[in-house]
Amino acid sequence: MADDSTSIVWFRQDLRVRDNPALLAAASRGGPVVPVYIWSPDDHGDWEPGGARKWWLHHSLQSLRESLANLGSRLVLRQGDPLEELRKVIRYTGGDAVFWNRRYEPDLIGRDKNIKQALKNDGLDVKSFNGLLMREPWEVQTNSGGPYKVFTPFWKMCLNLPEPEKPKPAPKRLPLPSRWPASESLDSLGLLPRIDWASGFSEKWTPGEGGGQEKLRRFINVSADYADRRDVPGDEATSRLSPHLHHGEVSIRDVYHRAKQHHAQAYIRELGWRDFAYHVLHHFPHTPQAPLQQKFADFPWRDDPERLTAWQRGRTGYPIVDAGMRELWTTGWMHNRVRMIVASFLVKDLLISWAEGARWFWDTLVDADLANNTLGWQWAGGCGADAAPYFRVFNPVLQGKKFDGDGAYVRRWCPELSRLPDPHLHAPWEAPPGVLREAGVQLGESYPEPIVNHQRAREQALEALGSVKS
């Protein structure tokens, strides 16, 4: 292999320099390397990245540019049709190889396949790698050769397979080609919101590889408590790695091996859910749009814009639900236990379609991920893989008392309730008038009355969902 042959690395959902197989493959050829990112939102079909993720992407690209600068390189930013832009870069730099790490969204698999074939026809060396998952969707099969629809047997099978490889360090340096292609400015991609609703995000998040490594380090130190405390949203016992993992800023292999060293089995199992979500999405590519279980195809979900808005804005009158929705709006993220609670509330208490919830999460979550979002919402909706049975209805008051007993979470996100004593915090409408007055709470004024009666809503949901026939 000639030392001067130039390699293009097409960055996508792998915005890191450590343990990046495509980047390492390029670097190991010994010649110049051209890192490229192409903004092409039209390729995502109905699932163009939402507002929160675009905010994240902007900052992540900035961070990647700095990481590459530390290796003596730069990042070429382009927008438009990926094949066209790649060809322009190849022509300009005289590159003879293109490497990338695979993506798995249904719309992108087809696109990438076409690009690979076209570039091969151009006479280039084209290779793709796994930079995102412990197991790629097709690596895991039932004994009869089909896809899994239930997590536990899927995970059992995964545990029988050889371990994910150890992560590899970043390349030492990336030589520049003699001709450097033009790059658009980061601002010109228009990723930042016009109205600055994301100001709360930067207090909580540092997008990019450095921020991800920092979160990983912090989490590993407390990971011994994960199994016991991961369901307590007022604690910081979960990893908060999801947006970093989604954007590929930390390597899943890195996370896996660090967690394993610390015997964080319960956490590794959660990483397994992520692989499972990709597995299901790959084998059932219609699931972002339609329920996996056919019998739910025509379910008469309610169209109730008023209640949907109340849910979105955190004004349902159920403190744990409202706290979660406000955390989401303010920080672009929500604790996983609370995601289940608010999802159950939308789908079962309000009988609004899981798809409406998925849409809202898609636009507001910095970790919005088509596989995880689809699996999670269909789970809550009872219509997906390993779905919650229709009769499993979360009681928002009991969930609040059980997982936020000291009220730290609700008090943080619903400060207008913060002076309510613990016994009434999760059901303010049941508090005696004197207690409410004392706490400065005026139901219907400073905090909403419940928009539905949970007991009645539960019965209606059981009746409606129970009539679904297979």
Place this chain on the structure above:
DNA sequence: TGAAATGTTGGGGCG
């Protein structure tokens, strides 16, 4: 990765 309804048990109060 639930909750409510129903059933069972066992201890304490009390006539």
Place this chain on the structure above:
DNA sequence: ACGCCCCAACATTTC
């Protein structure tokens, strides 16, 4: 001392 009731605590079943 005994039976009866109450009810909390736990277990099981049902949705």
